[in-house]
Amino acid sequence: MNINPVSVRDELMAQGLTRAELHSDPLQQFQKWYEFAIATDLPEPNAMSLCTVNECGQPSVRTVLLKLYDARGFVFFTNYESRKAQEIEHNPQVAMLFPWVALARQVQISGRAERISTAESLKYFMTRPRGSQLGAWSSPQSQVIRSRALLEAKVAEIAHKFGAGEIPLPDFWGGYRVVPTRIEFWQGRDSRLHDRFCYQRNTEAQAWTIERLAP
Template sequence: MDLSDFRKEYTDRGLSREDLAADPMAQFEQWFQQAVELKLHEPNAMSLATVDATGRPLLRTVLLKYFDTNGFVFFTNYQSRKAKHIAENPNVSLLFPWVILERQVIVQGRAEKISATESLKYFTSRPRESQLGAWVSDQSSVISSRKLLMQKLAEIKDKFANGEVPLPSFWGGYRVVPETIEFWQGGSARLHDRFLYERKEGGWEIERLSP
């Protein structure tokens, strides 16, 4: 299929240096709130890129669960493929593709495990079914059938039927500590506005990038 003529002209919404907050996390919060107010579907969905020990990249979508001045936090099974990649190479990248807003945010940084206390705090806030699901899924491993998965779920439900579901030792969060954050705003005639925040000693440096 030839997609060479499949294009959309962007609006001239624009983004100027004067529009930007001095801190990229404050700028991200501003854009995120706008995405929420406009009722984008899952604005916290982000693509996570990791690289394995042989240098092969892998991309998947995960959900941002909270962010603050320290970085972006998501949760997963610590035995998953993404966790193994991070153990081998903690350098990762995130992408927030807010296409409807003609925006994207690209983060480069290092992923590090959060504390068990932080993971427990989030885990206890999850619906019970999601808590059980964390125990059931041996994430990224090969399974012979969905029936086997459902049998394991029934066993876990029975095991924890009379009490709270504990935090699995193999499940928890990662924080991506950003080193660079790029804010991209689509522009007319493909003259997009791009600004890169780069962490420097003593603060953040902001540079405009060519589209």
């Protein structure tokens, strides 16, 4: 698709976002925006900032990749011994941000992170490039290492161990699903009079309420 990103951004900012065009289900609305971001050849449209909080209340943020999403929530994968995973185990309340700056759009998500099943993690793991599978086994994620040479040596050791055979799913690696309780869609507008709509989950009614927020 041959699209001028500047023209797209200008057009989206001029059109804005109205309540009437929003889908009643925020996951359906996300899919609409996500597929549009992909169609415009936006670099890494599945890149999202993930914020977690440690036991001292100190937040930390990093970029992870969205790999799956459905009506249940948003899935990313990691080493279960990493800092992010340890913080999630302490406090599963997390926040995520899709910063589609080139489109003057953002999607903010708050919710609870929970481990997906081993079967789901294995299904995804088997689709990863072999190098990424070896990397999952080799990297003691978030731990201090003395040099890159040691990391590369570990990769070589693991590659030798498994040879040309199938690489199994590490028991310390898998996915988290963020089950959303709040999702905000932000469309940039001129003069910083942005359009913001917040979906809030009503657990009693098993439905979502939608409200416009001031920019």
